[in-house]
Amino acid sequence: MNKKAKIFAMSNQKGGVGKTTTVVNLATALAALKKDVLIIDLDPQGNATISTGLKRIHGGKNSYTVLTGRFSVAESAVPTNIPHLSVLPASQELLGVDLEFSGVVMPQMYLKKALAECDAFDYIFIDCPPAVGMLTMNALVASSHVMIPVQCEYLALEGVADLLKTIEKIKKNFNPALAIHGVVLTMFDARSRLSKSIAHDVRSFFGDLVYETVIPRNVRIPEAPSHGKPVMLYDFRCVGAQSYIRLAADVLKREREEKHG
Ligand SMILES: Nc1ncnc2c1ncn2[C@@H]1O[C@H](COP(=O)(O)OP(=O)(O)OP(=O)(O)O)[C@@H](O)[C@H]1O
Numbered sequence: 001m002n003k004k005a006k007i008f009a010m011s012n013q014k015g016g017v018g019k020t021t022t023v024v025n026l027a028t029a030l031a032a033l034k035k036d037v038l039i040i041d042l043d044p045q046g047n048a049t050i051s052t053g054l055k056r057i058h059g060g061k062n063s064y065t066v067l068t069g070r071f072s073v074a075e076s077a078v079p080t081n082i083p084h085l086s087v088l089p090a091s092q093e094l095l096g097v098d099l100e101f102s103g104v105v106m107p108q109m110y111l112k113k114a115l116a117e118c119d120a121f122d123y124i125f126i127d128c129p130p131a132v133g134m135l136t137m138n139a140l141v142a143s144s145h146v147m148i149p150v151q152c153e154y155l156a157l158e159g160v161a162d163l164l165k166t167i168e169k170i171k172k173n174f175n176p177a178l179a180i181h182g183v184v185l186t187m188f189d190a191r192s193r194l195s196k197s198i199a200h201d202v203r204s205f206f207g208d209l210v211y212e213t214v215i216p217r218n219v220r221i222p223e224a225p226s227h228g229k230p231v232m233l234y235d236f237r238c239v240g241a242q243s244y245i246r247l248a249a250d251v252l253k254r255e256r257e258e259k260h261g
C-alpha cells in the first residue's frame with residue numbers, strides 16, 4: 001500500500017484504433033509481472049469492463065460514481081480473476097457527464113480529486129472514449145502520462161493533431177507535468193505496403209516516442225473479449241499476446257531510462 005501510481009490516459013479521439021485492447025492487455029501483462037494495476041473504464045461503451053470478464057454496472061459503485069465523488073476508488077475497484085488486476089467498471093451514466101458537468105466549477109478536475117487518495121496501485125490505465133469531451137479531459141488532468149495508440153491504416157494520424165493540441169492545453173491550464181509516454185502502433189499488417197508506409201510516417205512524425213514493439217493484426221485479439229479474457233489468458237502463445245508482453249517490457253524499459261536520465 002501507499003504507492004504512487006503512474007497514471008496513463010489511453011487516448012486517441014479516433015474510434016477503433018486499439019485503445020481498449022491496449023489498456024486491457026498491457027494492464028494484464030504488467031499484472032503478470034506482479035505490478036498492482038487498476039483499469040479505469042471511462043468509456044460508456046464499457047468495453048474494457050467486459051473484456052476483463054466483469055459486467056457493466058448500472059447504479060452502485062463504478063467509474064461514474066467515483067468521478068462524481070459519491071464513492072472512493074478503494075471501495076469501488078473490483079478485483080478481476082487475474083491476480084494484481086482490478087477494474088473500476090464503466091456505467092451508462094457516463095453518457096450524461098458532458099451535460100451534467102457543464103454547469104460546475106472546474107469540471108476537468110473531478111477524476112484527479114478522486115484519485116488523490118488512491119495509493120494501492122503501481123499503474124492505473126484509464127480507457128478513454130473516442131472523443132475529446134469531459135471524460136477525456138478528466139483523464140488527461142488526472143494522469144501523469146498519455147499513451148496514444150495509432151492504427152496502421154489509412155488516416156492514421158487524423159485527429160492526432162487535435163489530441164496534441166488538447167494535451168498542450170491541459171498542460172498549460174491544469175497539469176504541467178503531463179507527458180506523452182509513448183505511441184503504440186496497432187493492427188500492423190506485415191504483408192500490407194500501406195501498413196508499412198503508415199508505420200514509417202508515424203515514426204517520422206513522433207520519432208523516439210513510438211515504442212519499438214508494434215502490435216500486429218492478430219485474429220485472437222478480437223476473439224478474446226467475447227470470452228471475457230485478455231488475449232494472454234485466451235491464447236498465451238499467439239502473436240497478439242506475445243506482442244503485448246513485449247510492449248509491457250518497452251514501457252518498463254522507458255521508465256528505467258527516465259529514472260537514470
Ligand atoms: N491487433 C489487433 N488485431 C486485430 N484486431 C484488433 C487488434 N487490436 C484491436 N482489434 C480489434 O479492433 C476493434 C477496435 O479495437 P478497440 O476496441 O481496442 O479500439 P478502441 O480505440 O478502444 O475503440 P473505441 O474508440 O470504439 O473505444 C476491436 O474489435 C478489437 O478487438
Ligand SMILES: [Mg+2]
Nearest residue numbers: 019020043047
Ligand atoms: Mg475503446
